[in-house]
Amino acid sequence: MLREDYSVWRCGRHELSLARPRVMGILNVTPDSFSDGGKNLDPQKAVTRALQMLDEGADIIDVGGESTRPGFTPVSPDEEAGRIVPVIRGILEAAPTAIISVDTRHAPVAKVCARLGVSIINDVNGFSDPAMVQVAAETGLGCIVMHWNKLGAGSSRRSVTLDSVRPARSVPTSTRRFTLPEEAPIMREIMGFLGDQARILMRAGVKRECICVDPGPGFDKTADEDVVIQRATRKLTSMGYPVCCAPSRKRFVGAISGVTEAPQRDFATAGVVLSAVEGGARVLRVHDVAGTAQAVNSYWAVAKNDARQGFISLGSNVGDRIGHLTQAVRLINEIPLTCVVQVSHAYETEPAYGIATPVVNAVAEIRTELHPTVLVEALMDVEAKLKRVRDPRMAGHGPRTIDCDLCWVEDEEHAGAKLTLPHPHLGERDYVLVPMEDLMHDPARFLIHAGVPVYAPGDRVGHVTAEIGELDWQ
CATH class of the missing domain: 3.20.20.20 (Dihydropteroate synthase-like)
Structure with a gap:
């Protein structure tokens, strides 16, 4: 661009x-x-x-x-x-x-x-x-x-003496004063x-x-x-x-x-x-x-016309998991100054980070002109619309209708409790890296070039166990 x-x-x-x-x-x-x-x-x-x-x-x-x-x-x-x-x-x-x-x-x-x-x-x-x-x-x-x-x-403030352009026996000069110094x-x-x-x-x-x-x-x-x-x-x-x-x-x-x-x-x-x-x-x-x-x-x-590429990891392990992923993508596509470019297939993945049941995951590629901290607020609103409940005792790893993780945004690096970019666990998540293969030729190489360390497949967490199919979000 x-x-x-x-x-x-x-x-x-x-x-x-x-x-x-x-x-x-x-x-x-x-x-x-x-x-x-x-x-x-x-x-x-x-x-x-x-x-x-x-x-x-x-x-x-x-x-x-x-x-x-x-x-x-x-x-x-x-x-x-x-x-x-x-x-x-x-x-x-x-x-x-x-x-x-x-x-x-x-x-x-x-x-x-x-x-x-x-x-x-x-x-x-x-x-x-x-x-x-x-x-x-x-x-x-x-x-x-x-x-x-x-x-x-x-x-000191300038002043310039201007001579009259008319010939005359006695013409007074004028002074132009300026509000600021030179x-x-x-x-x-x-x-x-x-x-x-x-x-x-x-x-x-x-x-x-x-x-x-x-x-x-x-x-x-x-x-x-x-x-x-x-x-x-x-x-x-x-x-x-x-x-x-x-x-x-x-x-x-x-x-x-x-x-x-x-x-x-x-x-x-x-x-x-x-x-x-x-x-x-x-x-x-x-x-x-x-x-x-x-x-x-x-x-x-x-x-400014300044759209950035980004990737959002989506996951659900409650109720109609495919339906929740599909609806989340549609809602993301409705965020102002943001559009969904393409979405990976949905995958069944092993639970990780203390989650008790298997998760269905996908990754959405987006273009956005929003600042990442503004975009993450919009993603939290998507979660709220799909009735995600956060249990403070489970540090964000409890059951969820939908989880929208902003993983990477082009040219963006940020640190904070609300948002860290690139996502600090991006390179170890099989349930993000495998779906990204649907979106680009070699996501590991892409992320390494962007400064994100990527784990070998055997060392990752949340391994993909099965491909479920496409999300009908359009």
């Missing part, structure tokens, strides 16, 4: 597709951050909030242990690590495939976090410390290079710094595809300057690196929206973010993950 953007941001063991915008949830483990200081200082509260953001649609969790608000008090690397290390450990214990960014300007902290399993270093000093450059080169993590150099060219010197300085730092990283051994740039809104910049920078997002993307948009609740957002209190600026932040997305920004660093995800996903769905 044709896409505007095929770029991939390589972040350690993750390859994050930027074919659509990605939401980075801010997790401040600090007592003094400008809008949410102290809320997540307790490690358990911080972990809980991180997992909540993943379910709200965050693709990345950005964990920071030092506030960099205006007038901030610096903390030592030891104190910063003491705040964030337990949180990072807790997140990865609960969601091992989560993509975590560490927001730090201290190389020792970045190095410790790399060993814990973080995927991104977000350095507000733009990797101006050679020790941080060395950490980036040694670890292969994703790098966010931020601009925090004070703008030196001056950025863009060229501001962007020349910011893009020059970001480009220089990116080249320093690459000369040290960091791969180009690991680098993302951030113009640093709010960091020693006036509101006027920040607006100029946001309007120039398209110029930033022309540098060839992914662009991070990080305006969340900043002072300039309050200036343009008239909202005084920082925690109340989320709607205004969403407006700035959508403008940046239209300009090509693909990493969106925000406090309000749920609201931003809703705004961006809705915008993307109506503004």
